[in-house]
Amino acid sequence: MIDAGAVREPRISSVPPWWSWPLLLPGPLLAWYTVIADELSRVPDAPGWFGSPALAWAGVGALVFGLAVEALFYAMLWGARRIRMPIVSSALVLLQLSMLETLATGIVQHAAAAGPALAVDVLLAGVRARWGESGPGGFRSAFGSFGVLTLVRMGLWAWMQAEGTGRRWREAAAQVTAVWLASHVAQGWLMELMRGRS
Numbered sequence: 066m067i068d069a070g071a072v073r074e075p076r077i078s079s080v081p082p083w084w085s086w087p088l089l090l091p092g093p094l095l096a097w098y099t100v101i102a103d104e105l106s107r108v109p110d111a112p113g114w115f116g117s118p119a120l121a122w123a124g125v126g127a128l129v130f131g132l133a134v135e136a137l138f139y140a141m142l143w144g145a146r147r148i149r150m151p152i153v154s155s156a157l158v159l160l161q162l163s164m165l166e167t168l169a170t171g172i173v174q175h176a177a178a179a180g181p182a183l184a185v186d187v188l189l190a191g192v193r194a195r196w197g198e199s200g201p202g203g204f205r206s207a208f209g210s211f212g213v214l215t216l217v218r219m220g221l222w223a224w225m226q227a228e229g230t231g232r233r234w235r236e237a238a239a240q241v242t243a244v245w246l247a248s249h250v251a252q253g254w255l256m257e258l259m260r261g262r263s
Contacts, residue, residue, distance in 0.1 A: 093160045096167040097125045103174070132159045142240060143230055151229045158225045162218050169214045189213050207253030219245060 102121040136156035169190040176186040176194040186194040193209035223238035
């Protein structure tokens with residue numbers, strides 16, 4: 066049953082105007098290209114084609130596809146309650162928010178070795194900033210990205226859903242938090258399973 070007092074007019078349109086697309090797409094796409102190309106260059110004993118720009122752009126394409134699937138998943142969650150969420154606008158906002166993840170990745174890659182600077186890195190990007198190139202695996206790795214930047218992404222993503230559906234922010238935030246927890250528990254469980262088989 067839908068609480069009528071929690072419903073208001075959605076403030077975000079279904080599809081952004083055509084002129085906004087060239088402004089919205091290049092920034093996050095180039096940011097992710099830089100991150101993925103850098104990570105591929107760090108793979109030890111990798112074949113020469115690992116440094117190919119085409120491979121890095123393929124990684125960007127896979128990431129964008131994943132973000133689109135995430136937006137569609139949330140639209141289905143709202144739709145199950147007969148609440149419409151604009152998918153295209155949501156996916157574009159999610160792409161912008163993903164730049165917070167590129168920032169966190171950069172912090173992890175260049176984290177300080179010790180001292181107050183490392184404490185700031187851990188606060189922003191999570192405890193994974195202490196691990197360097199390889200994490201401990203399992204549930205610790207699954208939740209190692211939890212930091213201020215993750216909280217900001219979740220809060221803004223919830224705000225986008227609230228604005229797009231006309232629901233309250235705390236309702237959207239509860240849903241985002243539940244999905245984040247469930248997905249990371251599943252990720253940690255899979256890591257533990259794979260580690261047990263190795």
